Amino acid sequence: MSDTQYTYAVARIRARENSLLNPGAVEQLMTCRDADQCIQMLTERGWGDSDTPADGEALLQREQEKVWELMRELAPDYSIFDVFSLPMLYHNLKAAIKDVCALNDMPHIFYEGVSPSEQDMMAMVRARDFSPLDSHMAEAASRATEELLHTKDGQLCDIIIDKAMLEAVQQAGAACKERVIRTYADTYVAVTDIKIAVRCLKTGKSREFMRQALAPCALLNVEQMADTVLRGGEALNEYLSRSGFASCVQALEQSMSAFECWCDDTMLDALRPEKYHAFSAGPLVAYVLAKLNEIKTVRMILTGKANSLPDDIIRERVRKTYV
Amino acid sequence: MSGIVWALIGVAVAVGLAGSGSACGVGIAGQAASGVVTEDPSKFAKVLIMQLLPGTQGIYGLLVGFITLSKIGILGGAPADLDLATGLLIFAACLPIGIAGLISAIYQGKTSAAAIGIVAKKPEQFGKAMLFPAMVETYAILALLVSILAVSGIPV
Numbered sequence: 343m344s345d346t347q348y349t350y351a352v353a354r355i356r357a358r359e360n361s362l363l364n365p366g367a368v369e370q371l372m373t374c375r376d377a378d379q380c381i382q383m384l385t386e387r388g389w390g391d392s393d394t395p396a397d398g399e400a401l402l403q404r405e406q407e408k409v410w411e412l413m414r415e416l417a418p419d420y421s422i423f424d425v426f427s428l429p430m431l432y433h434n435l436k437a438a439i440k441d442v443c444a445l446n447d448m449p450h451i452f453y454e455g456v457s458p459s460e461q462d463m464m465a466m467v468r469a470r471d472f473s474p475l476d477s478h479m480a481e482a483a484s485r486a487t488e489e490l491l492h493t494k495d496g497q498l499c500d501i502i503i504d505k506a507m508l509e510a511v512q513q514a515g516a517a518c519k520e521r522v523i524r525t526y527a528d529t530y531v532a533v534t535d536i537k538i539a540v541r542c543l544k545t546g547k548s549r550e551f552m553r554q555a556l557a558p559c560a561l562l563n564v565e566q567m568a569d570t571v572l573r574g575g576e577a578l579n580e581y582l583s584r585s586g587f588a589s590c591v592q593a594l595e596q597s598m599s600a601f602e603c604w605c606d607d608t609m610l611d612a613l614r615p616e617k618y619h620a621f622s623a624g625p626l627v628a629y630v631l632a633k634l635n636e637i638k639t640v641r642m643i644l645t646g647k648a649n650s651l652p653d654d655i656i657r658e659r660v661r662k663t664y665v
Numbered sequence: 666m667s668g669i670v671w672a673l674i675g676v677a678v679a680v681g682l683a684g685s686g687s688a689c690g691v692g693i694a695g696q697a698a699s700g701v702v703t704e705d706p707s708k709f710a711k712v713l714i715m716q717l718l719p720g721t722q723g724i725y726g727l728l729v730g731f732i733t734l735s736k737i738g739i740l741g742g743a744p745a746d747l748d749l750a751t752g753l754l755i756f757a758a759c760l761p762i763g764i765a766g767l768i769s770a771i772y773q774g775k776t777s778a779a780a781i782g783i784v785a786k787k788p789e790q791f792g793k794a795m796l797f798p799a800m801v802e803t804y805a806i807l808a809l810l811v812s813i814l815a816v817s818g819i820p821v
Contacts, residue, residue: 346693349778353700356785357708620697620779 343400345621351416355625359617361388362629363636365663370655371640384640398644402637409633410455410643412625422523422623426515426630430456433496435475435483438463443490477487478513482506501555508534521534522616522624526631529612532561533605536590540601543571543578554628562587599658606635607662635661667787668752672737675759676730679812683726683805684764685735690774694722694798701785708784711791715781716778718798719773722766726807729762733816745821758815765808 364369367387374380381396390401412421430453437451442464452460458474466472467475467487472480486502489495508531538555541547547555549568556564562585570577579591593604613631616624640660644654698712731740733755738745747755777797783794 346696346775346778349693349696350700353697353778353781353785354704355700356782357704357784360705546709619776620782 348621348623348626352620352625353417354397354416354621355629359629359632362632363387363639363663368439368639368643368663371643372653373662375569375649377644380640380644380647390663397421398485398641402644406634407628408584413630415475417623417626422518422589422627423630425518425523425527427456427509428478428510428534428566429507432479432510434460436477436486436500436503438467439483439487439490439503440496442467443487443499444496457646469665478510479506498554501551505555505557508559512557512559520623522622522627525612525616526609526627529609530562531557532587533608535559535564536587537605539567539571539578540594542568543575547571570628597658599655603659603661610635610644610662622636632663639663666749666752667802668749668755669737670742670765671749671752672733672747672755675731675756676689677821678756679733679766680730680732681726681761683729683770684723686767686770687720687723687726690722690770691716691778693771693774694719694727694777694781697781701781705785706804708788711784712781713786715777715784715795715798718777718795718802719770720722721763721802722770722805725762725805726766729759729809729812729816732813733759736816736819736821738821745819751819751821754819755816758812758819759811761808761815762812766805767799769805772803773798776801 364452371383372382374383377398378396381398381401384390384401385396386451390404394400394404408578410423414421417423434452441451444528452463455462458466458521462474463657466474467483470484470487472483475483482505483501486499489502499657512531515524515530519522535556535627542552549572552564552571555569558564567581567585569576570581579594582588582590588602590601590608593600610628610631613624613628616622617628619625621631639659642659643656645651646659694716698716701712702709734740735744737747737755780794780797783790
């Protein structure tokens with residue numbers, strides 16, 4: 343009966359999917375006159391709790407917490423969601439290394455709720471003892487610390503840790519028996535590699551830089567992609583079209599905001615078929631990603647409204663909805 | 666073993682296997698139904714009907730069991746003196762509903778659980794959603810028919 347362990351969880355998620363914002367609801371948010379009206383509308387739709395302050399950031403923060411609380415309650419094996427916390431974990435490592443090595447006092451740059459904690463991470467960097475971390479992360483941490491101390495090059499430190507994070511996501515996906523996590527990991531690494539390639543193209547980075555930054559990936563040949571970046575935008579577009587990312591080329595031709603949207607939409611599209619599996623973790627993972635995307639969309643709208651941005655600029659940044 | 670023992674094993678197979686299948690099926694669909702009702706109690710009646718669908722195999726098994734018990738005189742308090750061949754024939758006649766009931770009930774439970782997902786998202790599609798698990802029922806009914814015809818046709 344092990345194939346039915348997600349039956350209850352999937353049914354609850356199916357019922358919850360109705361409360362996700364559909365295109366009509368996003369349009370309603372867009373027509374709100376200001377951020378306060380948006381917040382009121384979201385509160386009426388059940389966002390936040392009764393004690394959540396009527397403040398955009400607090401509302402978004404609470405919604406994000408509610409997603410993970412729900413998954414902790416529902417998932418028979420919560421460890422499948424570890425892959426989602428890897429970017430935050432590696433971000434905290436990066437922040438700790440920069441904080442200790444650059445001797446800066448930069449509060450509030452750490453994600454909370456990630457293990458090891460901020461204090462433990464800082465203590466590891468100060469002692470240069472990364473043994474509590476897994477060997478792959480420890481090696482990246484040690485290398486990034488040494489490079490930052492010797493070269494004072496923050497970007498080099500960033501790419502060492504970011505590449506290690508992508509490799510960790512790839513490994514976590516490959517090791518997971520749930521197909522949805524493998525799909526998520528492969529797509530996440532591919533989309534991030536494309537983002538890196540596009541930024542390298544815009545800033546004219548060298549092959550050596552790309553070699554250090556791009557992580558090997560199941561959906562792309564990163565060596566070939568680096569070659570095309572050196573040959574220019576046309577070559578990169580042609581390579582992406584050939585590799586099954588033609589929609590990315592269209593987004594890039596539109597604008598960088600459209601490209602950023604494409605990155606999030608592609609993640610959701612890759613997991614969309616998983617939502618039809620009634621007895622797997624697929625609908626749970628797809629729901630998490632959809633909800634996180636939705637929170638991102640609402641953040642865009644709230645920020646846009648708070649800064650009185652024109653609707654078309656906000657609309658360009660609105661992600662696809664799941665329902 | 667005498668014929669009556671084989672006939673009683675047949676009854677046990679019909680009632681036991683079909684009933685076990687129904688228990689599994691109703692259990693699977695019940696998990697899904699509980700998930701939906703946790704979020705939206707107003708869908709209780711609809712998901713309850715879905716949950717009950719895999720329960721019919723157990724009833725079919727019970728029906729074949731009663732017919733067989735009546736046929737061999739156990740219900741009337743005067744067991745028939747069955748020879749081995751007749752006992753084996755009755756045992757064989759009980760097998761279709763036992764086996765098809767077990768398997769169809771489990772799969773109907775899974776289909777019901779998936780269909781409960783339809784009701785959760787689109788309650789107005791209840792009729793269509795119910796058709797999917799109902800299709801599985803066909804094969805349990807075929808097995809029931811064969812078992813009843815076979816048990817009734819064996820001269821005791």
